[in-house]
Amino acid sequence: MNAGGTTPPARPQVRALNCPHCGAALTLRSFNNAVTVVCESCHSILDAKDPNLQILQQFKASVDEKPLIPLGSRGKIRGTDYEVIGFQRRTIHVDGEPYSWHEYVLFNPYKGFRYLTEYNGHWNDVGILKALPETVPNASPPKVKYLGETYRHFQTAKAGTSFVLGEFPWQVRVGEAEVVTDYVSPPRVLSSEQTGHGITWSMGEYLSGKDIWRAFHLPGNPPEPVGVYENQPSPLSSDTMSIWVAFAGFALAIVVMMIAFDMTASKREIFNGYYKFDSNARGDASFVTEEFELSGHSSNVEVNTSTDLNNRWMYLNYALINEETGQAFDFSREVSYYHGYDSDGAWSEGNANDSVAVPKVPPGRYYLRVEPEGDPGYGVTYYTINLKRDVPQYSLYALAFGVLLLPAILLTWRTLSFEHMRWSESDHPPISLNTGDDE
Amino acid sequence: MIRILYVVYGAAVLLGLGVAQYQGWSLATVNEVKNVPRSVRDNPGSYRSVYGAYHHYTGGK
Secondary structure, three states, rough: OOOOOOOOOOOOOEEEEEEEOOEEEEEEHHHHOEEEEEEEOOOEEEEOOOOOOOOEEEEEOOOOOOOOOOOEEEEEEEEEEEEEEEEEEEEEEEEEEEEEEEEEEEEEEOOOEEEEEEEEEEEEEEEEEEOOOOOOOOOOOOOEEOOOOEEEEEEEEEEEEEEEEEEEEEOOOOOOOEEEEEEEEOOOOEEEEEOOOEEEEEEEEOOOHHHHHOOOOOOOOOOOOOOOOOOOOOHHHHHHEEEHHHHHHHHHHHHHHHHHHHHHOEEEEEEEEEEEEOOOOOOOOOOOOOOOEEEOEEEEEEEEEEEEOOOOOEEEEEEEEEEEOEEEEEEEEEOOOEEEEEEOOEEEEEEEEEEEEEEEEEEEEEEEEEEEEEEEEEEEEEEEEEEOOOOOOHHHHHHHHHHHHHHHHHHHHHHHHHHHHHHHOOOOOOOOOOOOOOO | OOOHHHHHHHHHHHHHHHHHHHOOOOOOEEEOOOOOOOOHHHHHHHHHOOOOOOOOOOOOO
């Protein structure tokens, strides 16, 4: 928007005039502060400073725009009452495509002018800067600093005025164009407008349509915002940081729990047996171990199988059976170890040793039924079965870590997607991860 | 709001982790069988493992 010079406060007063072109009644709401006024009937742009309201320009509106906030509406913005006195549509062209937004001129006789902008349901409350932002040297993309805050260059484009209505504190003309440069630091945006007279800087702060509707007591609902706007604050960015902080706390708690459970777990050996399995032998290979006592509260039993397998496999059907209750924990393990050389060099697969934790085994007297299997022709395999009670399971810590990490990653991904959508509309679009053929 | 939800969620995960470690949970697949006859002690071959018909891997390159 153009600079609107603020004159000393004038008494709020409405001045009634007539358009010199069509004779329609005109209303000057900002009284002496208006520089140009536009006739709503014939779209003549008139010189408000001229007692005869000299016609400066006449334009034909291709589309008769109706402001979402009607001229003359009054509302409170940041604690100050303002009246909507002017409205304009401005358009930029990017890659041949026109993009238009709307600007509302607000006036308060004591505070002067203020502006509202609206693009696709995104609103900004805009005021003219009284000091100049500093350019950050050698920044790429360009950056400026204002009141200690750094703003990153978003877009530079030539914005043309394509429709006007009401009063303006500057010499407005349809068809005039200025170079507009936006720097963003959500929820704020700094805009510079380069005209023949110099550069005007303004600062906008993002507002929701609901805030505008509430401020101006407008009926119905504001239009829903479409897409992500240049200075729209990310709804998740503050949450993302705090969730990562919380995640770090939880990760630390997991480490503390791991140390505590590792120190307090009994990891007591309750059985150890050395066995031989001959796959060539006929008959039933199954056997049971001697009994052993599982004491304490319900906990796991870790079954470790160590074999001398070499390019062979072995399958073990296990059943941990409570002698008193007849409750059995039935599970099986395949142990295999293969290795060799091929054109890629040495390779190996599997492991001659195996470990599994049987969960939540109540205390009592138990024995283990073992049924080994193997390919006939393998011959003899020697193996050891070792049982331990109450062994911490590190896989559970890893699972908890993953379960805690997932929401943080999802939230970060959503935040990054939001920023990606924001910057994809800028002069500095992020590099797309999509490397596929889009054509 | 999201932060509060995440803290509650995280606390529940840690509580679950503590209970799981105390009770000795594991990620292993184990089938619980009730009322295994005492005769298995003397005749191990009479027990039929649910994994007995598993198709065995014969591995290697």
